[in-house]
Amino acid sequence: MCKWFTRLYDTLMEPLERRGFREIRKNLVRKAEGKVLEIGSGTGLNFPFYEKAEQVIAIEPEPLMREKSIPRVTAARVRIEVISAGAEDLPFPDNSFDTVVGTLVLCTIPDSYKAMEEIRRVCKPDGKVLFFEHVRLNHPVLCRLQDWLTPVWKRLCDGCHLNRNTLELIGQIGFEVIRVEGYARDLFLVIEATNKK
Ligand SMILES: C[S@@+](CC[C@H](N)C(=O)[O-])C[C@H]1O[C@@H](n2cnc3c(N)ncnc32)[C@H](O)[C@@H]1O
Structure with a gap:
């Protein structure tokens, strides 16, 4: 993890x-219900927008990100616990969560494939997943540009890939995209899906 990226993230x-991101987060995260898992919660920019969740467990592997999220945990309207874990190996039993964010x-x-398999495993049957992601563009030239830029971008922005086809991945893993x-121009997608097991 690049320390400067974490420090300057907010x-x-x-x-x-x-x-617009704040509004997008608010409209998405307010839909999270029941027992909620948030993946890679960073500095907790989503935490103010949980309304209906009974409990939120957030996983975040980077210690400085977890530390920076503490004021937003304290200020949140719902109970939030941030723990150290990676999405590829989630420390929860099968069918534990109603919503994954x-x-x-x-x-x-x-x-990301292993992470989505894990998310599917811990999400209950008919549970929901709520994502807001930037994705590979469906444009013959711009997607090549994303491929070309990704090796440099990854180094600058803490492993971030510009060219992941996340919508396809979510469907491929077995979620029903709703x-x-x-x-x-579809660089960013809000994706809501249900877990068909
Ligand atoms: C671009 S930040 C997004 C943070 C936050 N979700 C947001 O919307 O602002 C990506 C986050 O993913 C976390 N991350 C990196 N590898 C991860 C992994 N294997 N499992 C879960 N989170 C991971 C990073 O530490 C970082 O906090």
């Missing part, structure tokens, strides 16, 4: 948050 995100995270997790909404 500052770097603020212009995007102001220009992930924002801007499937781009960074080293093995809603997709695109932003910035």
Whole structure:
């Protein structure tokens, strides 16, 4: 993990948050119900928007990110616990969660396929997954540009891949996609799906 990236994360995100991300997070995260798992919660930018969740367990492998999220845990309206874990090996029994939330995270997790298999395992049958992710563009030239930029981008932005086809992955793993909404010419997608087991 690049320490500078973690330290500057909220500052770097603020212009995007102001220009729409905050509203997107709010509209997505407020749908989380029951026992909720959040994957790679970072500095806790989603924490203010949980309304109906009974309990949120957030996993975040980076200690400095976890530390920076503490004020948002304290200020949240629902009970949130942040623990150290990676999404590829979730320390929870099968069928533990009603909702799984992930924002801007499937781009960074080293093995996103394994992570999605784990998410499917711990999510209850008919449980929901709520994602907000940037994805590989469906454009013949721009997607090549994303492929070309990704090796450098990954180094600068803490392992972030610009070119992951996350929507395809979610369907491939066995979730039924029920809603997709695109932003910035579909560079960013809100994806809601249910777990068909
Ligand atoms: C771009 S940040 C997004 C943080 C937050 N979800 C948000 O929306 O602001 C990506 C996060 O994924 C976390 N991460 C990296 N590898 C991970 C893994 N294997 N499992 C879970 N989270 C991981 C990083 O530590 C970082 O906090």
